[in-house]
Amino acid sequence: MAALPSSAAPCPPERRIMRSGSGSSPNCAPLKCNKRKVIRAMGGSVLVTGGAGYIGSHTVLALRHAGYSVVVIDDLSTGARDAVPDGVPFVEGCAGDGRLVAEILRRHRVGSVIHFAGSIVVPESVADPLKYYRNNTCVSRKLVEICVAEGISAFVFSSTAAIYGIPDQVPILESAETRPITPYGRSKLMTEWILRDTAAACEAFRYAALRYFNVAGADPQGRSGQRTARPTHLIEVACHAALGLRDGLDIFGEDYDTPDGTCIRDYIHVSDLAEAHVLALRDLNDGGTSAALNLGNQRGHSVREVVAAVGRISGRNFLVRVAPRRAGDPAELVADSTLARKRLDWQPARSDLDTLVADAWRWHSAHRP
């Protein structure tokens, strides 16, 4: 553990920015790009917020494999300390704690930031929207502010397909209208707007907003995987059902306008996703412009297909019930990820359904909660 102050407590309130003698009111200092610091920070190490979580920990592995030095900040609200590989500096704290983050950026000579930290449970966001606007939008706003002040030039953000809401057309292009239907989706879209406006005002700050579709699977070498306390993602739920850790699973609706009546989603392997982050970072560091990019496999699978794959690969039978539709579930969500593939030269290698489920099953059967 790095010897930085540790604050696992919830994010502190905003400190007011006062410029002595300026006579201006607090919090209205204009955005100031710190170009001198940008030069210092270029080529430095990478700060990964939320690096003790599912996708963050896989990305830390991919970054290390690519030769980057990495530092992680995580408040361990859902992440696990032992998901961060040995030898990676770890700070327990909030990604929106400006003083703590500034100190990490300076001490570790950070040049780029990958921001995973956030709250991710869609139904919870409906029940407790302010948690999502605080932990996703407000924390990101503060983090971006500190990054600009400290001269960070490359910022990669975990966005989501949830910003599209119910799409008019599938596969979904990045140019599709963004009409999120949940506070989770809105909290992420607002962060994309913060990034877009900041990059427009501060030439040295560039970002990639990576819009993930359904992330699943586990590290093929078994070093990390999903460890959700109360799983909500289909493949993790199905693996738990196959292990007898839950009383079967529910299919929410089988009367959709799809070939087998169940919803179709685009599943992307977490290691392919992690690889895309490394490529996006490299692209920004090589002078790439700011962009929003879909990360998906461009291939849809129905809920029934996924459940059958888990049954086949695990060799276990489990109870499958049909429950009523959930509000706001579109029939089909599939990415058009041509832009990411071309721009980043990214080719998902492990995202075919059987490989993805086999990696997930190996992880879950070896790491029962």
Ligand SMILES: NC(=O)c1ccc[n+]([C@@H]2O[C@H](COP(=O)([O-])OP(=O)(O)OC[C@H]3O[C@@H](n4cnc5c(N)ncnc54)[C@H](O)[C@@H]3O)[C@@H](O)[C@H]2O)c1
């Ligand atoms: N899992 C998916 O299918 C999916 C899909 C689209 C987008 N995303 C986005 O990807 C990111 C990572 O998701 P995940 O699946 O790895 O979730 P996760 O819960 O496993 O990881 C989130 C990590 O962030 C940490 N964290 C939360 N709030 C924090 C804060 N304020 N300061 C510091 N650390 C904090 C948690 O402890 C955890 O380690 C999230 O931003 C999520 O919205 C995930």
